[in-house]
Amino acid sequence: VDNNQLAHRLSALVGDAHVLTDPALKASYETDFTGRFTGRSRLVVRPADTEQVAGIVGLCRAEGIPLVPQGGNTGLVGASVPTGTEIVLSLGRLTEIGPVDEAARQVTVGAGVPLAEVQRRVRPYGLAFGVDLAARDSATIGGMIATNAGGERVVRYGTTRANVAGLEAVLPDGSVLSRLTGLPKDNTGYDLTGLLVGSEGTLAVLTRARLRLVPIQPRRVTALLALPSIEQAITALTAVRALESLELAEFFLPEGLSLVMAQTGLPAPFGAEYPVYLLVECAGRQDPTEELAEVLDDADILDMAVAVQASDRHRLAAYRDRHTESINAEGIPLKLDVTLPLDEVAGFVRDLPDLLPKRVRPILFGHLAEGNLHVNLLDVASSDEDAVSETVLRRVAAAGGSISAEHGIGRAKAHYLSLSRSPAEIAAMRAVKAALDPTGILSPGTLLP
Numbered sequence: 001v002d003n004n005q006l007a008h009r010l011s012a013l014v015g016d017a018h019v020l021t022d023p024a025l026k027a028s029y030e031t032d033f034t035g036r037f038t039g040r041s042r043l044v045v046r047p048a049d050t051e052q053v054a055g056i057v058g059l060c061r062a063e064g065i066p067l068v069p070q071g072g073n074t075g076l077v078g079a080s081v082p083t084g085t086e087i088v089l090s091l092g093r094l095t096e097i098g099p100v101d102e103a104a105r106q107v108t109v110g111a112g113v114p115l116a117e118v119q120r121r122v123r124p125y126g127l128a129f130g131v132d133l134a135a136r137d138s139a140t141i142g143g144m145i146a147t148n149a150g151g152e153r154v155v156r157y158g159t160t161r162a163n164v165a166g167l168e169a170v171l172p173d174g175s176v177l178s179r180l181t182g183l184p185k186d187n188t189g190y191d192l193t194g195l196l197v198g199s200e201g202t203l204a205v206l207t208r209a210r211l212r213l214v215p216i217q218p219r220r221v222t223a224l225l226a227l228p229s230i231e232q233a234i235t236a237l238t239a240v241r242a243l244e245s246l247e248l249a250e251f252f253l254p255e256g257l258s259l260v261m262a263q264t265g266l267p268a269p270f271g272a273e274y275p276v277y278l279l280v281e282c283a284g285r286q287d288p289t290e291e292l293a294e295v296l297d298d299a300d301i302l303d304m305a306v307a308v309q310a311s312d313r314h315r316l317a318a319y320r321d322r323h324t325e326s327i328n329a330e331g332i333p334l335k336l337d338v339t340l341p342l343d344e345v346a347g348f349v350r351d352l353p354d355l356l357p358k359r360v361r362p363i364l365f366g367h368l369a370e371g372n373l374h375v376n377l378l379d380v381a382s383s384d385e386d387a388v389s390e391t392v393l394r395r396v397a398a399a400g401g402s403i404s405a406e407h408g409i410g411r412a413k414a415h416y417l418s419l420s421r422s423p424a425e426i427a428a429m430r431a432v433k434a435a436l437d438p439t440g441i442l443s444p445g446t447l448l449p
């Protein structure tokens with residue numbers, strides 16, 4: 001079918017207003033927010049519900065038209081950006097939120113609901129979704145599940161996988177899988193929900209999710225610690241991990257802090273610059289300030305800012321949260337997102353500059369409790385990108401780490417998958433892909449090259 005016929009048939013399913021063929025209207029769906037991944041799509045289609053999604057997928061399957069599902073387009077590995085032959089299937093209109101089940105502590109939401117909207121909706125019940133991340137206003141639940149997003153609260157609540165009780169999804173043949181009861185005990189065969197979490201749009205189009213919720217911990221303290229080294233930051237982290245109330249342990253370095261201050265106009269947090277910064281937050285039913293001070297008593301802390309009021313806490317958190325946007329303002333970074341065993345983190349940070357061409361500026365920050373480093377490289381010549389990525393990712397793999405901690409594989413890391421996965425694992429993944437999507441219409445080029 002040519003594009004006009006396709007647009008016509010899709011319009012019959014979703015309405016004229018929701019099939020975008022005008023290049024100006026399509027543009028924001030064709031480039032990711034860092035500007036690194038960009039491509040063309042045949043058109044963009046915006047269904048309103050599961051039935052319309054099933055209709056679109058069925059049509060694409062019948063006509064052999066590839067499609068790329070897209071949520072808030074905040075992904076960082078190019079998994080939801082088209083390359084030319086696909087249509088973009090935007091889930092942004094699937095925004096229904098069901099009643100909050102207080103007894104089960106669950107809620108069913110549409111794939112297109114932004115994270116911040118879920119949090120707003122469940123807050124009056126004293127509940128929260130356990131996953132939180134800097135892109136909360138745009139990132140959608142469907143996209144977060146497709147990437148198994150991690151974020152800043154993993155140390156307490158786990159990744160998205162641990163917070164999803166069930167899914168509804170459209171398979172490439174147009175059939176609908178629905179597992180939304182959220183039963184905490186349900187041993188009836190393969191865990192299809194678990195399989196689709198982290199599948200990056202390659203196995204199914206996610207349409208709804210049953211989310212687990214956690215009680216809001218009303219008393220909160222945030223502290224920004226200045227430390228002499230990564231080793232000492234890990235010692236401090238080990239100390240705070242003794243606390244059940246620990247929700248967040250994020251690190252950043254002076255180079256990143258300077259960019260954030262320059263971009264945002266925030267004042268320096270301390271009178272001097274220090275080698276490493278660790279942002280920690282504890283929350284409980286009782287004020288955790290005292291227990292935090294207690295466990296940090298022996299740590300080698302050079303300076304510290306502590307905040308209890310929400311506005312003060314948010315000001316401290318901003319030094320960390322605003323890293324991504326501040327880096328983007330400097331240029332299009334080469335982004336690597338790796339995990340290392342904790343005892344390898346300091347050595348990696350020390351060795352990194354020697355692995356890079358001289359002019360490259362590494363900006364590191366991330367989730368220290370998981371050994372998850374966001375390696376942002378500015379000023380990498382485009383001819384050096386592949387070599388630089390491979391060198392750094394090989395170093396990570398050699399240290400027993402993972403080449404993707406939380407952003408996924410997407411298109412960006414597909415060629416490096418074998419650094420983190422064995423031939424047997426990749427063969428098993430290919431077999432699953434072939435069984436569910438035999439003609440390969442879903443997100444071609446993502447995850448499995």
Ligand code: LAC
Nearest residue numbers: 134151324366374406
């Ligand atoms: C963060 C995103 C980049 O941690 O993963 O801010």
Ligand code: ZN
Nearest residue numbers: 151367374406
């Ligand atoms: Zn992150």
